[in-house]
Amino acid sequence: MEQAIYGNEKQIKRKIFIRLAIVYALIIFFAIFIIIPFYWMLITAMKTLTQVESAPPILWLNPAEWQWVNFSGALEQAPFLRFTLNTVVVAIIATIGTVITTILSAFAFARLNFKGRDLLFMAFIATMMIPGEIFVITNYITVSRIGWVSLDQSYFEAILAMTVPFMTSIFFIFFLRQAFKTIPNELYYAAKVDGKTDWQYLWRVMVPIAIPTITTITILNAMNTWNAYIWPQLVTMQEDYRLVSNGLRNAFDDTAGRIMYHEQMAASIIVTVPLIIAFLLLKKYIMRGVSRSGIKG
């Protein structure tokens, strides 16, 4: 009897073990699929042109043979440092603008009581369903009429055209409002008793408490700028004003002749690595944004 139970337990244990092994095998299988494009990008960027154009493809390169020179080759194809600088400038300006407008309006929605608040908030949320292409057309007209997009566009005008339309975001307002709402009312009343104004309360109490959410907003906004392609392509009139994504695509189009794949992939690495580093360092904050957006539905 005891023997039977013992045997049974052993059987269950083995079953659990096999099941777990299958799960790991499946995860590893799919993880390889995710990794392959990154690996292929890296290994191609490290090859010589002859190695790139060899069939069958070379799948493994000894790190000692890596052609780091491809990176300087890529930088010669297009002014990537300039593009990076442009992107950083645009990201900083757009993000500062977004964070300020978002904090102010999220505070109004979360803390203040005013006529039409719920109606206005509903109107905000409703526009989140509308595809951005509808806005792009008129925004293009608007920035052109203001004079930011013209054949003799200055750098300053290009920066304005790329940042001003993105200095606020309904999603971030919604996101920060939720964070502000979790701050207990008691703090507000205590601040009132202490004679603090709303303005002081917002910047000295609410903003410090909501710093993790504001950090998430900053990171997501900066990442969006780094990956922006369509709008900068539309509103920049000179190659020098472009952002990294545009620079990357335009420098390695095959309309320019034969594609130097090793340099193309080296340039792709230059664009991808900062994102991956940011992700690994700031995973916690990025995840917060994603899981929150998942709940909002």
Next chain:
Amino acid sequence: MLEDQSNVKAWFYLLPALILLGIFIFFPIFNAFFLVFVDEYNYMQGTYEGFTLINNFRYVVTDHNFRVAMTNTMLLTFVSVPVSVIIALLISVWLNAIKRLQGFFQTIFFLPYVTNAIAIGMAFAFMFHVRFGLINWFLGIFGISPINWVNTGASWGTAIFALLVYVTWLGLAFKIMVFLSGLQGIDKQYYDAARVDSASRSRVFRRITVPLLSPMIMYITVTSFIGAFKAYTEVIGMFGERLGPPGNDRAVITVVALVYRSLDRSGVPGALSEAAAASLILFGVTLVFTMVNMQVSKKRVHY
């Protein structure tokens, strides 16, 4: 509770956001309906020659690219969304079931979320290269002769297949992130109860995991449908502004690409009205599918 005097004050706090949203979000919505109903619109002067009800829509719909764009967009949507939702669901259930190395694998699966669609699109295009690519090398192991996926002279079918693979791959990360955070929020009690009842694993998956995750599945499905309808940057990443393999230009054009092609011709009178028409068609289609999705899930989603 909260004082009423904050009425005026509140609008001051809202002012910066309201001005920007007014100019760059709310006005464009109304303006799209103006643009689409005028003829020969010149955007710098703001002049137009009379009103028209259907002309701009007709230009878009009769454009020979429209049918191709619609087919491609539909195909991308109805293949990549279901496939990536199912794969993401399975991966997140598996990830949730392991303890060791969970964080490590999470990081790997989340990586595509933070990558640049242009950069990784280029890497995919080179993976599908007819002579030097990884895919044809792999197929070669099984004796399959090289297929021209995306290079000069490639057909629509292979190009859209390569694009589908890329779009599905790209969409996995965000879905896994959302599903996993949903799974981690499920009360362990449900699973303990199921174990007491010795329910089978597939039964637990169908009867507990999926229903409890259904709000997230619903959310992901709706947002992914909307996202897939808007596919464009992915196409640029793989194929460049040509939107197709060399020699087969615009083979994988999408509806959003039509909008931007009209915008590129913004100097031509009426071009922006066509862009507006294309964007409103896109909006209409998105709206219909969102509503259908919500109707379907109303009966199935458990909140």
